[in-house]
Amino acid sequence: MDEIKKGVSRRGVLKGGTALAAGLAAPTFFMRNVFGADFRNNPGDGGTVTFGFNVPQTGAYADEGADELRAYQLAVKHINGEGDGGLLNTMQPLALKGDGVLGKKVVYVTGDTQTKSDAARASAKRMIEKDGVIMYSGGSSSGVAIAQQSLAQEMGIVFMNGLTHSNDTTGKDKRRYGFRHFFNAYMSGAALGPVLESEMGKERRAYHLTADYTWGWTQEESIKNTTEGLGWQTANAVKTPLGAGDFSQYITPVLNSGADVLILNHYGKDMINSLTQAVQFGLRDKQVNGKDFQIVVPLYSRLMAQGAGENIKGIFGTTNWNWSLQDAGSQAFVKSFGQEYGFPPSQAAHTCYVQTLLYANACQMAGTFYPPEVIKALEGFEFDGMGNGKTLYRAEDHQCFKDVLVVKGNDNPTSQFDLLEVVQEVPRSQVEYDASIFGGELGPYEV
Amino acid sequence: MDTLALQLLNGLDKGGAYALIALGLTLIFGTLGVVNFAHGALFMLGAFCAVTVQKLLTISVKVKDESITFFEAYKEVPYLETWFGETGTIIIDYSVPISILLAIPIMLIIGLVMERGLIQRFYKRTHAEQILVTFGLAIVIQELVKANFGANPIPTPAPDVVAGSANIGAWLGLGNTVVYPWWRLIYLAFAAVVIAGVFSFLQFTTFGMVVRAGMQDRETVGLLGIDIQRRFSIVFGLAAVVAGLAGVMYTPILPPDYHMGMDFLVLSFVVVVVGGMGSLGGAVAAGFLLGILQSFASMNEVKSILPGIDQIIIYLVAVVILLVRPRGLLGRKGVMEN
Numbered sequence: 131m132d133e134i135k136k137g138v139s140r141r142g143v144l145k146g147g148t149a150l151a152a153g154l155a156a157p158t159f160f161m162r163n164v165f166g167a168d169f170r171n172n173p174g175d176g177g178t179v180t181f182g183f184n185v186p187q188t189g190a191y192a193d194e195g196a197d198e199l200r201a202y203q204l205a206v207k208h209i210n211g212e213g214d215g216g217l218l219n220t221m222q223p224l225a226l227k228g229d230g231v232l233g234k235k236v237v238y239v240t241g242d243t244q245t246k247s248d249a250a251r252a253s254a255k256r257m258i259e260k261d262g263v264i265m266y267s268g269g270s271s272s273g274v275a276i277a278q279q280s281l282a283q284e285m286g287i288v289f290m291n292g293l294t295h296s297n298d299t300t301g302k303d304k305r306r307y308g309f310r311h312f313f314n315a316y317m318s319g320a321a322l323g324p325v326l327e328s329e330m331g332k333e334r335r336a337y338h339l340t341a342d343y344t345w346g347w348t349q350e351e352s353i354k355n356t357t358e359g360l361g362w363q364t365a366n367a368v369k370t371p372l373g374a375g376d377f378s379q380y381i382t383p384v385l386n387s388g389a390d391v392l393i394l395n396h397y398g399k400d401m402i403n404s405l406t407q408a409v410q411f412g413l414r415d416k417q418v419n420g421k422d423f424q425i426v427v428p429l430y431s432r433l434m435a436q437g438a439g440e441n442i443k444g445i446f447g448t449t450n451w452n453w454s455l456q457d458a459g460s461q462a463f464v465k466s467f468g469q470e471y472g473f474p475p476s477q478a479a480h481t482c483y484v485q486t487l488l489y490a491n492a493c494q495m496a497g498t499f500y501p502p503e504v505i506k507a508l509e510g511f512e513f514d515g516m517g518n519g520k521t522l523y524r525a526e527d528h529q530c531f532k533d534v535l536v537v538k539g540n541d542n543p544t545s546q547f548d549l550l551e552v553v554q555e556v557p558r559s560q561v562e563y564d565a566s567i568f569g570g571e572l573g574p575y576e577v
Numbered sequence: 578m579d580t581l582a583l584q585l586l587n588g589l590d591k592g593g594a595y596a597l598i599a600l601g602l603t604l605i606f607g608t609l610g611v612v613n614f615a616h617g618a619l620f621m622l623g624a625f626c627a628v629t630v631q632k633l634l635t636i637s638v639k640v641k642d643e644s645i646t647f648f649e650a651y652k653e654v655p656y657l658e659t660w661f662g663e664t665g666t667i668i669i670d671y672s673v674p675i676s677i678l679l680a681i682p683i684m685l686i687i688g689l690v691m692e693r694g695l696i697q698r699f700y701k702r703t704h705a706e707q708i709l710v711t712f713g714l715a716i717v718i719q720e721l722v723k724a725n726f727g728a729n730p731i732p733t734p735a736p737d738v739v740a741g742s743a744n745i746g747a748w749l750g751l752g753n754t755v756v757y758p759w760w761r762l763i764y765l766a767f768a769a770v771v772i773a774g775v776f777s778f779l780q781f782t783t784f785g786m787v788v789r790a791g792m793q794d795r796e797t798v799g800l801l802g803i804d805i806q807r808r809f810s811i812v813f814g815l816a817a818v819v820a821g822l823a824g825v826m827y828t829p830i831l832p833p834d835y836h837m838g839m840d841f842l843v844l845s846f847v848v849v850v851v852g853g854m855g856s857l858g859g860a861v862a863a864g865f866l867l868g869i870l871q872s873f874a875s876m877n878e879v880k881s882i883l884p885g886i887d888q889i890i891i892y893l894v895a896v897v898i899l900l901v902r903p904r905g906l907l908g909r910k911g912v913m914e915n
Contacts, residue, residue: 142651188728191728192723192727192729193727193728193729194726223807300758366877368877368880371888374841375831375837376591376830376831378590378591378760378761378872379584379587379591379871379872379875379876379887380588380875382580382583382584382587383580383876383877385579385580385583385754385756386579386580386583386754399729399730399834401731402729402730402732402832403831403832406732406832407830408742410758410760410761410829410830411742411756411757411758412742412756412758413739415741415742433729437730437731437732437832438732439732439734440732440734461647463648463710465647468647468648468649468650469648469649469857469890472649472650474645474647474650482711535717544644545644545645545647545650545652546642546644546652546653547650548644550734
């Protein structure tokens, strides 16, 4: 009787119950950071995971946004095992298996940033709160990208930047939840410098026209540092309002400034207009200081080159990527994209496609969608076969480091798409810099 | 001195565009009493007449592009070049001047349809309602153009023969530093001719005399048995033609996009207000005045003393003029004062 009493004593039940509870709780306690059962928009046991693609579908960059969206759709197709696989055939190392991400099929929603920070944030917020996206991506303006990256940190959802070129994106405004594959203004300057020196010499006077916002300022600063390092003088640096349209009043002072190089820190519509008008004012036919007058456009895009038409011929600049590259990754992507849409992809399309694959691959490597673990998988990740040679996602600032292309407007295009000629593939080692020079704090993993 | 001469030319050029748009706006307001916020859209539609003509002239046959091996790509060879060789190339090169011929009837029809189909229903409504409906119409036109032509600017170059610059400095003995694009000089001359043409039409023709009389007192003109409404509708069409031609001629200066009308509209309204609502001479004078002031305000020497002045000069001048002369430079008593 005593023995029986011992077996079912109240103390025994309490002890046993506590041990059982502790035993049941132990796996989740120790494995919480691995499986991350408790995070925003966890896809859980569902068969799908949702990505958000927030691009300019209206406004001045709508055509660029349309090309980005095409690339995102192609990336989703390839991740889900449809089509020819694209860069999944060349990417190294690769964790993705062509069956979605962690066995879940990728679906997506789209949004319109209108190239406005407030509209982009509102659209991204809707994607996160209503559509339950686990990651969102998009680009075309640094101001918009920085606004979205900041929201990503607040909401604990990873943001993969599309086209954004300002140093600030992975500099003073960098965020733990934001990643950039695209190159930046500093890299443009570092890559352009030696080419400008060999093509134009060491004794030049440069005149800058600069778009008056974060991207323009950082690009002007980077290019000035480079050219002044070469021994060039800066005749003047003038800020121009975004969307000025008619730049004649800013171009005419260049004529009598003593400058022999005009550097246009403009992008999109502004670049098309300012370059067209500079050519109309005869700048390219001028001789100043005994030298031919030159124009430089530090950041080129194929869509801009189409807009500027004949005026881009012979003008130097940089791009993140160009469809004419001959490496296996670039060829695979151009083939996939070309077969799908009938024309080659832009650099904006390339970076957006690669970013989607990189995020999906990081989830697969981490074995979870839990953002801190995915972020850790991306930080310091080194990969190849994506079109720019060996590339590093630097952990300190979430900036990708890879080869940069110096290009010039093609004098003798062989096809309607053959607008830019690659002058030099500048190796990654020449465009690297210390992450601390642009300041900023990434912020915490857990939000 | 050279810089001043160049900025003066810039100002006159810009002022020419403002004056042309403001002239049409004033014509419509002076005759029909309608504040037409869709007038910028008419300027943009004119520019897209040039784009359309260029597209028509470059309708092409698709030929497989052998230089692209990754996927099946095609390049386009214009039929005109296939059929007429060098002559076809020259015709394509002259697409902007050719567009002028097409733009005149098209813009006249667009103007008449717009006035008969929509604007006339708002004659008796308040100015606020007119602004709302015409602004809405402008947005609809803008979105239609974007849907058809895309959002990016479309290069529409001037003929090669006037693609370069004129050495004005050498003509005037000022050296080689005053050079100015040929097409901008042509635009300036064109603006002057169109403005002179409109004024002559109103001043020296019977039709113009009746319109001017109607602008003064439409009831009395009506009592004389003249269908002044029909004439005013034609004036609306005429204003649309002026705006459209301004747009066509502007395309080599600024590659057109769907938003270009809106960019000019706000400035042109300021021009109309500064010139004096309903005053044709005021609109033209204010257009050139504000264009020149804007140009000089963006000189580096001026901006070093007053940073950002180039962005606000037009509005600053508008505030000062309206404080000193509430009816604008040449405004008449009683216009828009009820």
